[in-house]
Amino acid sequence: MVRSLAQWTKTLSFPSRLSPNRNSKDCSTLASPVPPPTPPRNKTHNNCATSRSSSSTVSSSHSSSANSNSSPTPGSNNNNNNMPITELEQIIYPGPDPKQAIMGSLVFCIHHKQGCKWSDELRKLKGHLNACKHDATQCPNKCGAQIPRVMMTDHLQYTCTMRRTRCEFCQSEFSGAGLEEHNGSCGQEPVYCEAKCGQRILRGRMSLHKSKDCAKRLRRCAHCQREFSADTLPLHAAQCPRAPLACPQRCDAGPIARAELEAHLRDECTSLAVSCSFKEAGCRFKGPRQMLDAHLESSAAAHLSLMVALSSRQGQQIQMLKSAVSKLSINYTGTLLWKITDWSAKMSEARGKDGLELISPPFYTSQYGYKLQASMFLNGNGPGENTHVSVYIKVLPGEYDALLKWPFSHSITFTLFEQGAQSGQGGVAESFVPDPTWENFQRPSNEPDQLGFGFPRFISHELLHSRPFIKADTVFLRVKVDPSKIVAV
Numbered sequence: 001m002v003r004s005l006a007q008w009t010k011t012l013s014f015p016s017r018l019s020p021n022r023n024s025k026d027c028s029t030l031a032s033p034v035p036p037p038t039p040p041r042n043k044t045h046n047n048c049a050t051s052r053s054s055s056s057t058v059s060s061s062h063s064s065s066a067n068s069n070s071s072p073t074p075g076s077n078n079n080n081n082n083m084p085i086t087e088l089e090q091i092i093y094p095g096p097d098p099k100q101a102i103m104g105s106l107v108f109c110i111h112h113k114q115g116c117k118w119s120d121e122l123r124k125l126k127g128h129l130n131a132c133k134h135d136a137t138q139c140p141n142k143c144g145a146q147i148p149r150v151m152m153t154d155h156l157q158y159t160c161t162m163r164r165t166r167c168e169f170c171q172s173e174f175s176g177a178g179l180e181e182h183n184g185s186c187g188q189e190p191v192y193c194e195a196k197c198g199q200r201i202l203r204g205r206m207s208l209h210k211s212k213d214c215a216k217r218l219r220r221c222a223h224c225q226r227e228f229s230a231d232t233l234p235l236h237a238a239q240c241p242r243a244p245l246a247c248p249q250r251c252d253a254g255p256i257a258r259a260e261l262e263a264h265l266r267d268e269c270t271s272l273a274v275s276c277s278f279k280e281a282g283c284r285f286k287g288p289r290q291m292l293d294a295h296l297e298s299s300a301a302a303h304l305s306l307m308v309a310l311s312s313r314q315g316q317q318i319q320m321l322k323s324a325v326s327k328l329s330i331n332y333t334g335t336l337l338w339k340i341t342d343w344s345a346k347m348s349e350a351r352g353k354d355g356l357e358l359i360s361p362p363f364y365t366s367q368y369g370y371k372l373q374a375s376m377f378l379n380g381n382g383p384g385e386n387t388h389v390s391v392y393i394k395v396l397p398g399e400y401d402a403l404l405k406w407p408f409s410h411s412i413t414f415t416l417f418e419q420g421a422q423s424g425q426g427g428v429a430e431s432f433v434p435d436p437t438w439e440n441f442q443r444p445s446n447e448p449d450q451l452g453f454g455f456p457r458f459i460s461h462e463l464l465h466s467r468p469f470i471k472a473d474t475v476f477l478r479v480k481v482d483p484s485k486i487v488a489v
């Protein structure tokens, strides 16, 4: 029959024998042949356990009994009386040789639950425990740990704080505890740069790297004093507005900040060739700025004559432009509607100034026809002087005169409109057909002072004011040429 150790300990309570502490004495001392004082009848095995926890007490009581066999000491008095040991054993272990029976019982190893399959007589348990791979023993490195034998190799290799080991980076030797302390501070361990430049650096060289090589270390631009990471500084240097540059014209101004170079070249640089300010007038001088003042001083007369020539060229251009503009705006319809504004002012001027003639814009009788111009004496002329308004027509030298028939023979009608009257109604009209013998209608020479032909007494001042010819100080005179009414005389 195999009884579990737990059962035995419950019944017999042999803690020191069954515990791994194999230093304590076992119960076999009880079987000593020395007769002890007789124990009390009601003595239990628990007393045995008690005496076991302090075995010296038991053995001393045994020896004292053996030596003197006299009256019991006060201490031994409690343990036993005068009962002989055989009798006591009879009480504790009923049956024949009970100790032998117990020691011969089959038990499991105390590490049965951890997986030890050992099972044998109880007396062999101690021997087994000395070899059981699940039983804990002192670490041979004296780290203080109690380690089951089965895990000892692992402990010695990896976890023992007293094991000898090497740092994989610096190859220094450490105890296990020392290596743990060393980890994270080994100077030979490559670690990523803290500034995130992407490099792996030996920890011991990190501060040197960060101050000397790291692409992300901050560096100050020597010119503008702003800070940049080392890898972007060259880019900045190529643009830094405070970086000194030599003048591209090689003047002797010395280094100039990039931001100020443009202004230097524009306003200050003495080497840059500048043009004379009379360049537009034709002066071809070009030279360093410092020579310009001298040039201006010495060339005043030349500059003046250049300016005169320029002004005359411009005058001609203005004339050409004027004639181009007037050509564009000239009337080729054969009918001129002449609007005369500021009538009263012009009238008073005419009264004060003898012979003041108002002239109309020139117009053509057709696109390639005769060029005509009307004129008006507000205060009259000839027989109408001071009483009438006189109107005339003049033939001007035109572009196509060479191709036209001469003398001019189209009928001309002058109409002075009444304003506000129903359309086409009202007004004063006079017409004539030129007499081919009249000087005025021969082909005009280029002399501008051709005389006109018309009506000195076109409308009396009296009539002019009695009907609405003048409104808003404005008068409308129509001059109409009718080529169909050619009258041969």
Ligand SMILES: [Zn+2]
Residues within 6 Å of the ligand: 109, 110, 111, 112, 116, 117, 118, 128, 129, 132, 133, 134, 135
């Ligand atoms: Zn075992």
Ligand SMILES: [Zn+2]
Residues within 6 Å of the ligand: 139, 140, 141, 142, 143, 144, 145, 155, 156, 159, 160, 161, 162, 163
């Ligand atoms: Zn250890």
Ligand SMILES: [Zn+2]
Residues within 6 Å of the ligand: 167, 168, 169, 170, 171, 172, 182, 186, 187, 188, 189
């Ligand atoms: Zn190391």
Ligand SMILES: [Zn+2]
Residues within 6 Å of the ligand: 193, 194, 195, 196, 197, 198, 199, 209, 210, 213, 214, 215, 216
């Ligand atoms: Zn770095």
Ligand SMILES: [Zn+2]
Residues within 6 Å of the ligand: 221, 222, 223, 224, 225, 226, 236, 237, 240, 241, 242, 243
């Ligand atoms: Zn800078």
Ligand SMILES: [Zn+2]
Residues within 6 Å of the ligand: 247, 248, 249, 250, 251, 252, 253, 264, 265, 268, 269, 270, 271, 272
């Ligand atoms: Zn310069």
Ligand SMILES: [Zn+2]
Residues within 6 Å of the ligand: 276, 277, 278, 279, 283, 284, 285, 295, 296, 299, 303
């Ligand atoms: Zn000049």
